[in-house]
Amino acid sequence: MRVVIAEDNALLREGLVLLLTSAGHEVAAVAVAEPEILPALLRHRPDIAVLDVRMPPGFRDEGLRAALAARSQIPGLPVLVLSQYVEVAYAAELLGVGASGIGYLLKDRIGRVEEFLDALNRVAAGGTALDPEVVTELLARRRSTPLDSLTPREREVLKLMAEGHDNTTIAATLVITERAVSKHIGNVFLKLGLPPTDVGHRRVLAVLAHLNAQ
């Protein structure tokens, strides 16, 4: 895959380049400040953009804004946003442009190389990768809702689903069969009153829309 990176911290930038190239990806360009991000994306048209949220010159949420701008200029461009901390509000903004090809992860997750690369591939393929912390926060803020009627196992399945994992991964993570996963998902959708959707980002959107609705 051809990747464009936006990261101002030299240490993290080098680490990311090393990680991506050693995994067989090509780093087409590296942006170190906000004004460079969009031109780099427009010129290289990468398979995926990996953007840091806080970038020079303002050190606020430049990467996030760049991600949203890039999506409107290059529809469908897969974007993986990385941050030192996650905010549900930011996740909502990112997913506002559609959950297909959107990722939002803590930088901590890069350390789990296999999982990180998996998330990268998933987003590049049009899927979703949401940080577990965002999902936990979303689940925690809802009180006395249909969520309470879920069994612990169904909650686990819901969490993994919201993070963007497919049935195979959910089955492997929870050490259960894929058929059991399908059954749990069916129950979750039934209890939450969601229309059954196929595997993929539409499912994530439905779940997140439900969680985010107040």
Add this chain to the structure above:
Amino acid sequence: MRETVRQAARATVQLALAVGLTVFSYVFVTVLLITAIGTIAILGAWLLPETVLLIRRIAGAKRSMTAAWTGREIPDAYQPINGSLRSRLRTAVRDPGTYVDLRWMAANYGYGALGLLALPLWLAGLPVDGVWCGLLRRRPLVLPLISGLADLDAAWSAALLRPSPKALLTKRVEQLTQTRAGAIAAHSAELRRIERDLHDGAQARLVSLSMRIGLAKRAYERDPAAGRRLLDEAQEHAEEALAELRQVVRGIHPPILTDRGLAGAVRALAAGSGLDVVVQADDVEAGPRAPVAVESAAYFVVAEALTNAAKHSGSRQAAVRLTRTRAGLRVVVRDEGKGGVTTPDGTEAAGTGLAGMRRRVAALDGTFSVASPAGGPTVIEAELPCAW
């Protein structure tokens, strides 16, 4: 006519109070003289500060009486009388407020008895105005004079009791010195807390992480399985250290405040509170931003108040309002819950973080108030001074 009588009656009450106070201070002058003589004779030295305190109370009573009549507050600017006898004596004698009070008291011996005129005015006014106004439908003549008397008394008292600008400034400096000391204390406590958090948390984990990597390097050749296990542990420690650092950073200054400003950050808080929160923050959305410390304190107050509302209030409804005032930023958080955060005698329920909020606001020279009658609603209000 009825209105005239009512107004005159009100003025009479006011004048009666004034006369009462004057009579009291006639008596008081005797005490004062005794004290003065006693002080000269050293024996009564301890009496002087007490006497000054008593003068303050009398003048204070006159201030609030006058304020009640005119509707305009008369500020006072006393220096606190405390500490050793020597320092109490020194303050009592040096405080300009003492002389403001004495000047008023002396003048009041003269005009304080004015109120007695109300009696003949009533006696004359009732028949005269009764005929003049009641029968002939003219404007009342005599009874309004009673109000005039009360006005005169209030005007003189206000002029005499108002502290000099210098005394007001001195008082302000005193207040600022106190809040600054509070701010510095709060700041140091905060630094110590951060230092401890880092020392016990992230730093310790990084040490153990480094240790495990070292061990893994040694095991690398001999026992790859053990090496791998150590590396797994090292990674877990690194992740925990990161999570702890994130917590510490949030405690110092919530990153979203930097990114989105106060309005955005408060909206995110509201969305994450688990309550239905109406946020009114348009006022602070555009235009210049408040200083970092002010935004931080405002955010802290809203966060704590919403946490309280979610935990204790029993209600799902809350409202947050942020407004720019001329003097600074006003934060109001209201929930429709069962109230009772403060009891009627002013003590606060434990574990509500109210003390922390108060400290944080006071450190910035702000004001903080909680209204939470049993049955609700609870309204928390903070005003943080800043220049826009």
